[in-house]
Amino acid sequence: MFETLSDRLDKVFTGLRGKGRLTDADIDATAREIRIALLEADVALPVVRSFIDAVKERARGADVSQALNPAQQVIKIVNEELVGILGGETRRIRLAKQSPTVIMLAGLQGAGKTTLAGKLGRWLKEQGHTPLLVAADLQRPNAVNQLSIVAGQAGVDVYAPEPGNGVGDPVQVARDSIDHARRTMHDVVVVDTAGRLGIDAELMQQAADIRDAVHPDETLFVVDAMIGQDAVTTAQAFQDGVGFSGVVLTKLDGDARGGAALSVRHVTGQPIMFASTGEKLTDFDVFHPERMASRILG
Numbered sequence: 001m002f003e004t005l006s007d008r009l010d011k012v013f014t015g016l017r018g019k020g021r022l023t024d025a026d027i028d029a030t031a032r033e034i035r036i037a038l039l040e041a042d043v044a045l046p047v048v049r050s051f052i053d054a055v056k057e058r059a060r061g062a063d064v065s066q067a068l069n070p071a072q073q074v075i076k077i078v079n080e081e082l083v084g085i086l087g088g089e090t091r092r093i094r095l096a097k098q099s100p101t102v103i104m105l106a107g108l109q110g111a112g113k114t115t116l117a118g119k120l121g122r123w124l125k126e127q128g129h130t131p132l133l134v135a136a137d138l139q140r141p142n143a144v145n146q147l148s149i150v151a152g153q154a155g156v157d158v159y160a161p162e163p164g165n166g167v168g169d170p171v172q173v174a175r176d177s178i179d180h181a182r183r184t185m186h187d188v189v190v191v192d193t194a195g196r197l198g199i200d201a202e203l204m205q206q207a208a209d210i211r212d213a214v215h216p217d218e219t220l221f222v223v224d225a226m227i228g229q230d231a232v233t234t235a236q237a238f239q240d241g242v243g244f245s246g247v248v249l250t251k252l253d254g255d256a257r258g259g260a261a262l263s264v265r266h267v268t269g270q271p272i273m274f275a276s277t278g279e280k281l282t283d284f285d286v287f288h289p290e291r292m293a294s295r296i297l298g
């Protein structure tokens with residue numbers, strides 16, 4: 001994860017070691033190198049611009065009498081700006097005052113929604129909740145089955161249309177699941193929705209209809225980090241079509257560059273809340289901006 005960016009930044013910082021004081025020319029040269037490092041990591045241009053502006057401004061104003069040497073000062077600034085771009089504080093799930101809390105998952109097909117439903121189920125159970133996973137993805141023939149399998153692995157309950165009842169109406173299934181959760185004392189409902197390979201109006205409308213039927217406390221936009229900058233365009237389409245309150249980055253294990261992770265928060269204004277790092281249900285954690293920044297800086 002982030003290997004190239006880490007290596008590039010490390011070289012930038014190494015070049016600053018031993019310098020007594022940074023001139024404006026040093027700062028400009030450093031900013032240029034950081035800019036290239038971010039662009040190579042596939043970070044979206046507006047994010048790169050605002051990052052570089054902030055680093056430059058702060059490096060120029062840095063108090064030279066501080067205990068830190070110039071290299072340390074630049075590392076500190078870059079670290080703080082990275083934390084900022086990744087969202088600053090860790091953002092936790094907002095629980096509804098009245099059960100059940102409804103979490104809706106939205107994203108393209110293959111983004112990792114169904115796997116995430118299992119991961120969230122397992123995680124929520126660990127936190128003392130009684131989650132119910134809802135199969136409102138009736139588009140993909142195997143989706144209901146797949147959700148039942150991950151629910152079984154996570155040891156949590158699943159709500160799905162009865163087999164043999166035709167294709168079923170995902171909006172109705174989602175709506176009914178809330179009443180079912182109330183009756184059966186499940187305090188968090190995780191609604192898995194259908195995705196298409198590309199963004200299309202029908203998909204957006206269905207997701208919006210499910211949203212209106214279940215009034216989610218959290219709508220999580222699930223995105224494959226390996227798609228890089230496309231994550232940003234996809235996020236914008238989902239923001240316009242459905243709206244969301246948080247982002248889940250999946251497949252971070254395969255993402256050597258980090259562009260999606262570093263762009264999506266800044267571009268959408270919504271926090272990254274969870275990260276998936278593999279196919280197993282345990283390959284999952286709450287997203288901590290500070291830890292991620294430290295990881296990038298090595």
Ligand code: GDP
Pocket residue numbers: 107108109110111112113114115116195250251252253254276277278279283
């Ligand atoms: P959905 O279409 O959005 O429901 O996506 P799925 O949950 O079916 O996931 C698509 C594929 O990605 C499956 O083969 C998953 O095992 C895999 N997958 C999901 N999350 C991750 C992850 O974090 N890392 C890796 N490497 N694979 C993942």
